[in-house]
Amino acid sequence: MKAAQKPQGLSYAEIRSSILENIPQEIGITRIEFEGPRIAIYTNRPEMLMERSYIVADIASSIKKRVVIRSDPSVRVSEEEAERVIKEIIPKEAGLVHIYFDPTLGEVILEVEKPGIAIGKGGSHLLEIVKRTRWSPRVVRSPPIPSLTIKQIRGFLYSKSRERERFLREVGEAIFRPMFQPAGDVRVTFLGGVRQVGRSAILVRTRESSILLDCGINPATLNPIEAYPRLDVEEFDLRSLDAVVITHAHLDHCGFLPYLFKYGYDGPIYCSKPTASLMVLLQSDYLDVMSKEGRPTPYSPEDIRKVILHTIPLSYGEVTDIAPDVRLTLHNAGHILGSSIVHLHIGRGLHNIVYTGDFKFGYTQLLQPAATQFPRVETLIMESTYGAPEDVAPPRVETEAEFVKIANHVLKKGKVLIPVPAVGRAQEIMMVINKYMEMGELTEVPVYIEGMISEATGIHTAYPNYLSNEIKDQILREGRNPFESDYFTVVKQPDMRDEIAEGGPCIILATAGMMEGGPVIEYFKRLAPWEENALIFVSYQVAGTLGRRIQSGLKSVQTMNSEGKLEVINVEMQVYTVEGFSGHSDRRQLLSYVKRIRPTPRRVLIVHGEESKCESMVRALSRFRGLEAYAPRLLETSRLA
Ligand SMILES: [Zn+2]
Numbered sequence: 001m002k003a004a005q006k007p008q009g010l011s012y013a014e015i016r017s018s019i020l021e022n023i024p025q026e027i028g029i030t031r032i033e034f035e036g037p038r039i040a041i042y043t044n045r046p047e048m049l050m051e052r053s054y055i056v057a058d059i060a061s062s063i064k065k066r067v068v069i070r071s072d073p074s075v076r077v078s079e080e081e082a083e084r085v086i087k088e089i090i091p092k093e094a095g096l097v098h099i100y101f102d103p104t105l106g107e108v109i110l111e112v113e114k115p116g117i118a119i120g121k122g123g124s125h126l127l128e129i130v131k132r133t134r135w136s137p138r139v140v141r142s143p144p145i146p147s148l149t150i151k152q153i154r155g156f157l158y159s160k161s162r163e164r165e166r167f168l169r170e171v172g173e174a175i176f177r178p179m180f181q182p183a184g185d186v187r188v189t190f191l192g193g194v195r196q197v198g199r200s201a202i203l204v205r206t207r208e209s210s211i212l213l214d215c216g217i218n219p220a221t222l223n224p225i226e227a228y229p230r231l232d233v234e235e236f237d238l239r240s241l242d243a244v245v246i247t248h249a250h251l252d253h254c255g256f257l258p259y260l261f262k263y264g265y266d267g268p269i270y271c272s273k274p275t276a277s278l279m280v281l282l283q284s285d286y287l288d289v290m291s292k293e294g295r296p297t298p299y300s301p302e303d304i305r306k307v308i309l310h311t312i313p314l315s316y317g318e319v320t321d322i323a324p325d326v327r328l329t330l331h332n333a334g335h336i337l338g339s340s341i342v343h344l345h346i347g348r349g350l351h352n353i354v355y356t357g358d359f360k361f362g363y364t365q366l367l368q369p370a371a372t373q374f375p376r377v378e379t380l381i382m383e384s385t386y387g388a389p390e391d392v393a394p395p396r397v398e399t400e401a402e403f404v405k406i407a408n409h410v411l412k413k414g415k416v417l418i419p420v421p422a423v424g425r426a427q428e429i430m431m432v433i434n435k436y437m438e439m440g441e442l443t444e445v446p447v448y449i450e451g452m453i454s455e456a457t458g459i460h461t462a463y464p465n466y467l468s469n470e471i472k473d474q475i476l477r478e479g480r481n482p483f484e485s486d487y488f489t490v491v492k493q494p495d496m497r498d499e500i501a502e503g504g505p506c507i508i509l510a511t512a513g514m515m516e517g518g519p520v521i522e523y524f525k526r527l528a529p530w531e532e533n534a535l536i537f538v539s540y541q542v543a544g545t546l547g548r549r550i551q552s553g554l555k556s557v558q559t560m561n562s563e564g565k566l567e568v569i570n571v572e573m574q575v576y577t578v579e580g581f582s583g584h585s586d587r588r589q590l591l592s593y594v595k596r597i598r599p600t601p602r603r604v605l606i607v608h609g610e611e612s613k614c615e616s617m618v619r620a621l622s623r624f625r626g627l628e629a630y631a632p633r634l635l636e637t638s639r640l641a
Contacts (some may be wrong), residue, residue: 001151001258003453003611004398011176011178012173013400014063014109015039015063015065015099015176016032016465016596017216018059018062018063019032019039019041019052019059019067019484020340021030022058022059023049023054024057025043025047025053025237025466026048027043027044027045027047027048028041028043028044028072029041029043029627030043030072030074030612031072032442033058033172033184033436034168034169034171034172034173034176035068035070035168035169035172036168036171036172036175036268036312037065037066037171037175037312037320037321037322037522038065038066038067038068038627039063039065039067039068039151039416039494040065040067040069040070041056041067041068041069041070041158041171042067042070042071042072043069043070043071043072043555044069044071044074044075045070045132046069046070046130046134046136046154047127047130047131048070048318049069050126050130051127056069057202057226057524058603059376063162065209065321066317066320067451067527068105070105070106070136070137070318071106071130071134071135071136071281073103073106074253074526075134075532076106076133076134076135077099077132077133077134077135077295077598079134079593080136082108082129082133083099084100084135084333085132086099086110086129086133086206086482089125089128089129089132090110090112090118090291091115091117091118091123091125093117093260094112094113094114094115094117094118095112095113095114095142096111096118096144097111097112097113097584098110098111098313098625099111099155101135101157102161102313102608103158103161104156104157104161104162104164104165104168104526105136105566106115106134106135106136106296107135107136107137107138107140107171108129108133108135108136108137108138108450109140109154110137110138110139110140110150111140111141111142112139112140112141113141113142113144113588114626115139115140115141118139119139119484120483121267126139132423135473136147139174140462141159141462141464142358143458143459143461144367144461144481144483144484145457145458145461145483146362146458146482146624147277147455147458147459147462148455148459149277149278149280149281149455149459150277150459151276152280152460153168153276153308156305156466157307157309159307160309160476161344161607163309164309164357167266167268167309168312171268171312171447173265173635174208174242174267174320174323175242175321175323175324177322177324178322179208179324179325179333180354181208182207182210182345182347182387183206183207183325183347183348183350184206184207184344184347184350184475184641185205185206185207185639185641186203186204186206186207186347186350186351186639186641187206187258187351187637187639187640188202188203188204188205188353188379188381188605188632188637189202189203189205189233189235189236189635189636190202190203190632190633190636190637190638191203191212191229191230191233191236191634191635191636192216192218192228192230192609192633193216193229193252193607193608193609194213194607194614194631194632194633194634194636195611195631195633195634196218196607196609196610197252197608197609197610198216198218198219198221199215199216199217199218199219199226199227199228199256199638200213200214200215200216200229200247200250200252200253200254200357200607200608201213201229201231201256202214202319202354202355202381202486202607203235203236204326204344204346205235205300206323206325206346206347208278208323208324209242209323209324209325209326210241210323210327211239211241211242211243211244211245211326211344212236212241212244212245212322212341212394213244213245213247213342213355214232214245214246214253214254214357215229215244215246215253215255215256215257215259215260216229216246216250216251216252216253216254216255216256216285217252217255217256217298219251219252219253220542224253225489228256228259228298228593228632229256230635233635237322237589237636238254238260238263238264238265239264241260241265241267242267242322242323242326242412243267243268243269243322243323243326244260244265244267244268244269244270244326245269245270245271245322245328245342245519246269246270246275246279246354246357247271247275247333247339247340247341247342247355247357248271248275248278248335248336248338248339248340248357248358248533249274249275249278249279249281249282249334249336249337249338249423250336250358250424251282251286251356252284252307253358254271254275254279254282254299255282255283255286257269257279257283257299257307257368258298258299258303258304258307259298259299259303259307261299261306261307261310262270262299262300262303263358263513264372265310266310267310268310268311268312268322268332269307269310269311269312269341270311270312270313270314270320270322270328271311271313271314271315271330271338271433271467271559272313272315272338272339272340272461272466273314273315274329274337274338274459274460274463274466275313275338275340276307276308276313276338277309277459277462278312278336278337278338278423278459279307279311280304280307280308280455281423281452281455281456282299282422282423283307284304284306285422285452286302286303287299287304289517293517295330299499301316304313308555312371314328315330316332316340316371316466317329317330317331318330319345319457319515321478324349325347325368326345326346326542327344327345328342328343328344328377329342329343329457331343331370331374331464332368332371332499333357333358333359333360333370334360334361334362334364334367334368334369334583335355335357335358335360335367335373335584336358336368336371336423336424337366337423337424337459337460337463337467338366338463338466338581339358339367339369339583340357341354341355341357341359341370341371342354343374343375343377346562346641347374347641349376350387350641351379351641352375352376352377352378352379353376353377353378353379353380353381354374354377354379354380354381354597354601355381356370356380356381356382356383356585356593358383358385358549358583358608359383359584359585359593360582360583360585360589361589361590361592361593361596362396362398362586362589363376364432364460364468364583365428365435365468365470365471365550366424366428366431366460366467366468366491367425367467367468367614368469370593371552371586372593372596373598374582374597374599375596375598376469376600377514377598377601378598378601378602378603378640379601379602379603379604379605379640380594380597380601380604380605381604381607381608382590382593382594382604382605382606382607382617383585383590383608383609384390384590384606384607384608384613384614384617385584385608385609385613386582386584386585386586386587386590386609386613387587387590387606387609387613387614387616387617388612388613388616389587390587391587391599391613392586392587393579393580393582393586394578394579394580394589398580399579399580399581400432400436402447402578402580403432403536403538403578404436404441404442405466406457406525406536406576406578406621407442407443407507407536410441410505410533410534410574411443411445411505411547412505412534412634413505413531413532414505414530414532414534414573415500415501415505415506415507415508415512415527415532415534416506416507416508416533416536417508417520417523417527417533417534417535417536417573418507418508418509418510418535418536418537418538419511419512419513419514419515419520419535419537419539419547420453420509420510420511420513420538421511421512421513421539422452422453422455422511422568423456423458425513425538425539425581425583426449426456426457426509427456427457428454428509428581428583429509429538429590430457430483430488431471431511432581433447433487434487434488434506435482437485437487437627438485443505445485445504445505445506445507445508446487446489446507447487447488447489447506447508447509447510448488448489448490448491448500448506448507448508448509448510449488449489449490449491449510450490450491450510450511450519451490451491451492451508451519452511452518453509453510453511454490455563458574459484459518460483461475461483461484464476470576476588491519494519494522497519497522497523497526501521501523501527503615508523510523512523513539513547514539514541514542514545514546514548515545515546515547516545516546516547517548521559521617524569525559525567525569527573528541528557528570528571528572528573529569529570529571529572530572530573531572531573531574533573533574534573534574534575534576535550535575535576536553536574536576537576537577537578538574538578538608539581539582540582545617550575551572551575551577553575554571555569555571556568556570557568557569557570557571563567569573572583590617591620591621594621594627595622596640599629600627602625602626602627602628603627603628603630603640604627604628604629604630605629605630605631605632605638606620606621606629606630606631607631614631615627615631617631618630618631620633
């Protein structure tokens with residue numbers, strides 16, 4: 001009989017003794033603890049470990065874990081004193097905007113305008129802060145457009161610091177629990193988002209652990225059995241779930257996540273840093289919209305707060321243990337800010353899964369194309385939103401040229417109204433407008449955006465490292481932020497809408513993207529009766545939505561006015577559709593992704609597409625030599641290894 005395999009890493013006792021052996025006595029270690037997937041070393045002299053950073057690097061590589069240094073709470077100066085010292089050390093030119101303390105971790109977050117100056121040469125200012133306060137400073141760029149969401153998340157985590165500490169310790173203990181079986185029996189069960197778009201949810205199980213990839217809603221239906229993932233089946237057991245991984249903030253991937261907490265889930269959620277913020281914005285908006293329409297909501301704001309408390313944000317490329325036999329790494333997916341391709345390494349080299357989530361393998365203004373290089377891949381799980389042979393988008397430059405041409409024509413006399421979803425397409429179109437106005441190719445007119453778009457844009461400016469190289473360089477090197485361009489005006493008061501409608505030519509970006517509600521309706525009412533104005537659709541309009549009906553030629557629209565009376569609007573404005581701004585890969589990009597991904601997978605499972613598109617992709621991929629392609633059905637389980 002084979003001896004039981006040791007866990008992928010070392011046990012807590014082994015980790016502890018390895019650390020104690022490697023650290024000189026004078027550093028004064030007080031505790032060694034799990035902090036989620038990391039190991040935290042508490043010391044009375046954190047500055048000594050900072051100065052001799054090779055010690056920590058050596059430990060991390062010998063125990064194969066991420067190691068963080070924390071100061072023992074007993075040696076930290078008071079928050080007031082630390083604030084005073086920090087203000088003394090950080091130069092005025094760094095533009096210190098805010099100081100946040102995180103007593104759980106002993107971290108002090110310094111929100112500054114110029115991180116380079118705040119850090120100082122070779123980190124000299126940070127070292128001085130540690131020496132004098134024993135708090136660990138973390139410098140973050142202050143978003144030039146302030147985001148209320150980010151502020152609220154920070155404030156909430158601060159107020160829950162004890163709970164957060166306990167949660168992180170429990171997560172760590174669970175991740176590094178001993179494993180009594182060798183890793184094996186890798187299975188995936190599709191709980192939603194197969195042969196359809198909406199309610200993405202994929203369960204990955206091994207003998208030891210259980211991971212849920214995405215937990216979305218299907219916005220196209222209200223019937224619960226079709227609107228939500230099938231968590232009612234026996235394969236899914238909330239109590240034995242180790243982790244949830246969220247690919248991106250769109251509701252069809254994370255809209256049902258808070259529901260897990262309503263029913264007692266107490267484990268971690270992993271996602272990228274921007275997703276952690278955007279997700280909360282979109283989940284909260286979803287609840288707002290549902291309750292305004294008087295519809296029952298599947299969870300409450302309290303459950304969204306639990307999501308915040310249980311989220312462990314990761315950077316792209318950060319390899320993280322999430323279960324005794326599973327390691328997670330997120331990579332750029334190019335779809336929206338923070339969107340991730342999930343790489344799961346199972347067992348020691350037993351099996352590797354790459355799940356694309358929604359991805360764009362092509363050029364956009366806002367983001368880099370999806371990552372193609374992985375250490376190993378046997379199974380690729382890929383979306384196929386645009387998987388049919390006719391789903392071939394025009395080249396991006398042609399799309400932009402067409403948009404500019406139409407806008408220039410309308411702006412001679414009229415106003416342009418563009419319905420956009422708040423996250424993703426709105427910022428992409430903002431960047432297109434800014435670029436062509438700066439180049440002098442698009443008529444310079446005021447561009448109005450409303451609250452929700454402005455809030456999402458604020459979150460974009462907080463994470464410049466996740467944006468396209470071009471925009472990142474503009475922000476970080478040239479010090480000019482294209483989102484802050486003078487062309488953009490944020491509409492703060494609803495009464496501004498009348499002024500805008502009565503004023504001269506302009507461009508208005510407003511939600512909702514398919515005109516299901518939101519400020520776009522207010523503008524539409526005011527602009528629709530005049531033929532010099534135009535509506536330009538830049539995103540997909542689902543059948544049945546007002547957007548789709550207008551796109552197909554609807555000439556009169558009934559809406560409710562502010563007094564609750566029915567009102568008929570005649571659509572005299574011109575209606576255009578510009579194809580090609582999608583954040584999804586088109587057919588050619590999907591096929592070329594499978595060709596380009598390295599190493600080459602053995603198996604491709606096609607998900608997230610209408611039935612006929614999934615089947616068409618399977619037929620096309622079956623012609624690839626040595627590749628097995630398949631479109632799983634709802635509730636089907638496939639054994640991968
Ligand atoms: Zn998406």
